[in-house]
Amino acid sequence: MGEAIVITSGKGGVGKTTTTANLGTALALAGKRVCLVDTDIGLRNLDVVMGLENRIIYDLVDVAQGRCTVQKALVKDKRFDDKLYLLPAAQTSDKTAVTPEQMKKLIQELKQDYDYILIDCPAGIEQGYRNAVAGADEAIVVTTPEVAAVRDADRIIGLLEKEENIRPPRLIINRIRSHMVKSGDMLDIDEIVMHLSIDLLGIIADDENVIKASNNGEPIVLDPNSKASIAYRNIARRILGESVPLQSLEEEQKGVFAKIKKFFGVR
Amino acid sequence: MNRQKQQYVTIKGTKDGLTLHLDDTCSYRDLVMELEEKLSVNQTNEPDGPLVAVHLKVGNRYLTPEQEEEIRTLIRTKKNLVVESIESNVITKEEALIWKRETEIVSVSKIVRSGQILHVQGDLLLIGDVNPGGTVIAGGNIFILGALRGIAHAGYYGNKEAVIVASVMKPMQLRISDIMNRAPDYKAEERNEMECAYVDDNNQIVVDRLQLLTHLRPHLTRLERRL
Incomplete structure (x- = not known):
């Protein structure tokens, strides 16, 4: 029985889709069977970020409304032999095409076959959000x-x-832009965590390579030399239950090479 | 029928006027009849004299608003008597529940997050924070053990005596009764002490040291509950 994790934020443009794609990839690299579900019906992006856009035949709405089976709609990512699948959202309908009950049933079905189901939530708190959280066991904000x-x-x-x-x-x-945090122009991590008072799963530094990688349809996690990649891999390890210490940003800056070496050492 | 005359109404004169002790075991009709009788006997012949205040003590009898009105009218017709207070040992269950709701301290342990509203009838004791965009509303006072960063509205039903107390006072807005105050647009310096907000003599909400409340709102001390 797998675990369904919804990735949400409320606000748009903070990196939900990028996070979903990268955590999914990192979990697949760690040997888990992962299914990514895009619930942003009408504005789907996850397929683009994953570089699977032109392989979509059926989508979430087709499955929810019973026009095809889940297995048929899933797009397999060939880079990770049989580990990573994507259930794309429909581009032609809107959020009301699916109900929370249908989503619950669908996620239940996927949980039988996969270790992790990552649900990419749309921005906002309306029907799209309700659909995304309906079947989830866990949430990442x-x-x-x-x-x-x-x-x-x-x-x-x-x-x-x-x-x-x-x-x-x-x-x-x-x-996170560490130079802005240092100069006091950006909220610092402790402040945010204290304010929201929930557990911190990870921090990711701002990295231009993330944008480059998404444009190429390759999750940044596949590039072992980037700061963001290591951050995403660490988060994936924490999801798997390992305790990986949170590094402060300054250390992260100084110790990038040390961390990469350590990372390869681990592997 | 030989009616045994029993004293249903006892009249006592005090320096505040007359106190009428009304028996609480007889029927209401008998009581009204005797009241009528007694007051007619005792009526003075000075129609222009000063108004005499009458205090009614009805013991364990519950008077409906209609009955109260009837007795008030009855006494008022006796020239210079006017009912000032009616005191009863009993209240209805409904009134009791309302009173309980309005005077109890409701303690809540949670973080009131953006978009959430926490509304209580009496005093609120919040064990947690109010985040920006969150709102707490209380009919009475608000005591926050955490940080107040959102909106707090005390004395919601028009009680200007209500106060807002927080360990960290950084509100977006403070409201007490119908008076409102908002945070200054400039960033105030960090203060690390408990603070309270109250309405001062100029009808303004003032934020000050917590310790001042001892003098400003002595009624906050409630060792025992009372009506």
């Missing part, structure tokens, strides 16, 4: 060190805490 993003994260945490079937959400802080 992504935010950036901006006041607006933290405010929305707070709102979404409040909503997630009301869900009875979801364990207390955990936090990922994305796109």
Whole structure:
């Protein structure tokens, strides 16, 4: 029986889709069977970031409405032999095409076959959000060190805490610019964690390579030399239950090479 | 029928006027009849004299609003008497519940997050924070053991005596009764002591040291509950 994790944020553009793609890839690299589910019906992106856009035949709406089986709609990522699959969202309908009950049933079905189901949630707190959280056992809230993003994260945490079937959400802080934090122009990590008072799952430094990689349809995790890649791999290890210490950003900056060496040593 | 005359109404004169002790075991009709009788006998012949205040003590009898009104009218017709207070040992269950709700301290342990509203009838004791965008509302006072970074509204039903107390006072807005105050646009320096907010004599919400409340709102001490 697998575990379904919804990745959400409230605010748009903080990196939900990128996080979903990279955590999924990192978990697949760690040998787990992973299924990514894009619930952003009408504005699907996850397939583009994963570079699987042109292989889509059926989508989430087809499955939910019974036009095809889940197995048929799943797109296999050939890079990770039989470990990573994507259930794409429909581009032609909108969020109301699927109900939370249908999503619950679908996720239940996927949980039989996969170790991890990562659900990419759309921005907002309306039907799309409700669909995304319907079948989830666990939630990851992504935010950036901006006041607006933290405010929305707070709102979404409040909503997630009301869900009875979801364990207390955990936090990922994305796109941290250490020089801005140091100069006091950006919220620092302790401040955000204290404010939201939920467990911190990981922090990811701002990295231009992330954008480059998504444009090429290759998750950054596949590039072992980038800061963000290591951060995502660490988060994946924490999801798997390992305790990986959180490194402060300064250390991370100084110790990139040391960490890469350590990383290869581990592998 | 030989009616045994029993004293249903006892009249006592005090320096505050008259106190009428009304028996609580007889029927209401008998009581009204005797009241009528007694007051007619005792009526003074000075119609222009000063108004005499009458305090009614009805013991364990519950008077409906209609009955109260009837007795008030009855006494008022006796020239210079006017009912000032009616005191009863009993209240209805409904009134009791309302009173309980309005005076109890509701303790809640949670973080009030953005978009959430926590509303209580009496006093609120919040064990946790109010985050920006979150709102707490109380009919009475608000005591926050954590940080207040959102909106707090005390004395929601018009009680200007209500206060807001927080360990970390960094609110977006403070409201007490119908008075509102918002945080200054500039960033205030960090203060690490408990603070309270109250309405001062100029009808403004003031934030000050917690210790001042001892003098400003002595009624906050409630060792025992009372009506």
